[in-house]
Amino acid sequence: MTCGAARKFVYLSNEERSGGPPSSEEVSQARAHLASCEACREFFASEERLRALVKARAPREIGSAALREKLLGIIAEERSRSASSPGGRGFLLRRPFVSALAALIVAAAAGGIYLLQHRNQVSSQPLTVILIEDHLGNLSRSTEIAASDPVAVQKWFQERVGFSFRLPATSEPQLIGGRRCYLQGRKAALIWYRHPQSTVSLFVVDAADVQFAENQLITLDGKRCMLDARKGCNVVLWKERGLVYGLVSDVQSAELLQLAAKF
Amino acid sequence: MREAFRLIRGGQAPSSAAKPAPSRSRPAHFEEALIPHLDSLLTLASKLAAGERELAEDLVQETCLRAFRSYEGLRSPERFEAWLLKILVNTYINEFRRRNRNPSIVDVELSEAVLESASVASAATPESQFLEHLLDSEIQQALDALPVEFRTVVWLADVQELSYAEISEITECPSGTVASRLYRGHSLLREHLREFAKWRGLLKE
Numbered sequence: 001m002t003c004g005a006a007r008k009f010v011y012l013s014n015e016e017r018s019g020g021p022p023s024s025e026e027v028s029q030a031r032a033h034l035a036s037c038e039a040c041r042e043f044f045a046s047e048e049r050l051r052a053l054v055k056a057r058a059p060r061e062i063g064s065a066a067l068r069e070k071l072l073g074i075i076a077e078e079r080s081r082s083a084s085s086p087g088g089r090g091f092l093l094r095r096p097f098v099s100a101l102a103a104l105i106v107a108a109a110a111g112g113i114y115l116l117q118h119r120n121q122v123s124s125q126p127l128t129v130i131l132i133e134d135h136l137g138n139l140s141r142s143t144e145i146a147a148s149d150p151v152a153v154q155k156w157f158q159e160r161v162g163f164s165f166r167l168p169a170t171s172e173p174q175l176i177g178g179r180r181c182y183l184q185g186r187k188a189a190l191i192w193y194r195h196p197q198s199t200v201s202l203f204v205v206d207a208a209d210v211q212f213a214e215n216q217l218i219t220l221d222g223k224r225c226m227l228d229a230r231k232g233c234n235v236v237l238w239k240e241r242g243l244v245y246g247l248v249s250d251v252q253s254a255e256l257l258q259l260a261a262k263f
Numbered sequence: 264m265r266e267a268f269r270l271i272r273g274g275q276a277p278s279s280a281a282k283p284a285p286s287r288s289r290p291a292h293f294e295e296a297l298i299p300h301l302d303s304l305l306t307l308a309s310k311l312a313a314g315e316r317e318l319a320e321d322l323v324q325e326t327c328l329r330a331f332r333s334y335e336g337l338r339s340p341e342r343f344e345a346w347l348l349k350i351l352v353n354t355y356i357n358e359f360r361r362r363n364r365n366p367s368i369v370d371v372e373l374s375e376a377v378l379e380s381a382s383v384a385s386a387a388t389p390e391s392q393f394l395e396h397l398l399d400s401e402i403q404q405a406l407d408a409l410p411v412e413f414r415t416v417v418w419l420a421d422v423q424e425l426s427y428a429e430i431s432e433i434t435e436c437p438s439g440t441v442a443s444r445l446y447r448g449h450s451l452l453r454e455h456l457r458e459f460a461k462w463r464g465l466l467k468e
Contacts, residue, residue: 004379011373012427012442043381046390050449053394054421057402061305067320068301072294074324075331082332137398137463160316182399 003040006033010044059182064162127210127246128228128235130183135201135233135248138190143177150175157189157204165204165243167191168262173200183207193259200249200259208242221261227253236260293334297327300344303423304351310418311355313407325358326351345425349433352415373443381450390453393460405455413448420445 009030034040145156150167153175158164160180167175173193181190181203188205212226219225220238228235234253237246238260245263247256304326308319330350337346406414412434419430420441427438434441460466 002375002379004375004377007378007381008373008375011378011446012439043378046453047446047449049391049394050453051421053402054406054417054452055424057399058406058418058422059399059403060422061302061309061319063301063305063323067305067323068298071297071301071324071327075294075297075327078328078331133396134398134400137401162316180400182403184399 001029001033003033003037003043006030006037006040007043010034057184059187062162127183127207127244128226128237129230131201131203131235131237131246131248132231132233134181134183134190134203136231138179138181138201139199141179143192144179146177148175148177153178153191157191161187161189161204163204163206163243165189165241165245166263167202170259170262173259178202195249195251195255198249198251200247200251200256203244203246203248205244205246206242207244208239210239210244212237212239220257223260223263225257225260229253238263293331296334296340296343297330297347300347303344304347306422307348307351307415307418308355310406310414311352311411313411313414314403322351322355326354329354345429345433348419348423349435352433353435355411372439373446378446393465394456396463396465397456397459401459402456405452405459408455409448409451413444413451416441416444417448417452 006029009026013027013030034044145153147153147156150169154165154167157178157180170193173195176192176194178189178191181188183203183205184207186205186207188203191202191204193200193202212224216226216228217224218227223238223240226235226237228237233248233250234256235246235248236253236256237244239245240263245260247260249256301323304323305319308322308326309316312318312322326347330347333350337343339346406417409417415434416430419425419433420427425433427441430441431438436444457466
């Protein structure tokens, strides 16, 4: 059996093909071929790597509570329209009942989001590594929004990342803009500040479940910040209103802390 | 050997923990059935809309309305999610895609000749090594760059872990075409990821 034939049988086996499933003899031959063919094993290993990569790291969307409420409202309207029309749906679909059900579902959905966030819990240690990788990897990229006005930048992100945050007015370092990014599958905001010697990245992500290492925490104006340093970069992390903020740069951590104090 | 056969979709890998267990009984109310699947819907809608959040939300809204109107006719409640995804894909094809006249891909059968000539990693940097250093946003961009037919199948197969038969029903194309789109989608995705890796100096050839 050729490599092409064996790969095709394995790719399609146990599936209904347009020409019918492969016979057990064909599958046995394909398996025998794979057992002795390194190129074919590498072919499937590569397919499996890609599948695992997409499954583990392709970003997922989480519907906001606002979207859920909007959808439930639209469905409730549609239900009431069809109930009031001749031959419409039955007595169970009266408005007060539907409103109560909608409220219950919104509460259940909120619980679902909580559980989902906790199931995908990330620890702060990998988070600092991820932030540094993303800081370095994004340095040569262009901004999606170029602006020095914090309000304009906040508004731009608010419409795109599904959460809102506040940026302080500061001229040193100077706000230059930002772009969207993903951190462990979650939408995040990446904001850049120009420092005289370097670029400072600020990441904002909805990851309130992240745990900070107690032995790396300091208190800054009542704000609990975690410090870390790797690959020549310093990181300052803190939480505020359910969001995690992370400053990353190769400037001194004291300068990052000064910027953190302005938030 | 066992690794290679994990690719077989019909034998179904264990489903993801996040996936709601299919229920044989139909919830009395559409909303009750819908809510656990909203994130799946929104994620696939976002993939179809290449990350445009507003378009994805419009698509989900239209899908929910259409699903609500036909809920009473649903014969297999345990296949509710696949049913919703099918409505989503159809809504996208019939209503949304028409608006942005992107050319369709040409489907070809998965051929032995194509598979025979598939290049098996020969670069100095092993694939497993550079893949793990790619950023999530690069993976997202590489996926968004796939033609929508490939992107949909890759998502349904790799993330939703649906069988070819289920994907075939959702996308309304034969299983052989699903397999071909999955293979071609993976091949293109691999090319895009290699480009990102080369650009960032992660890949030496």
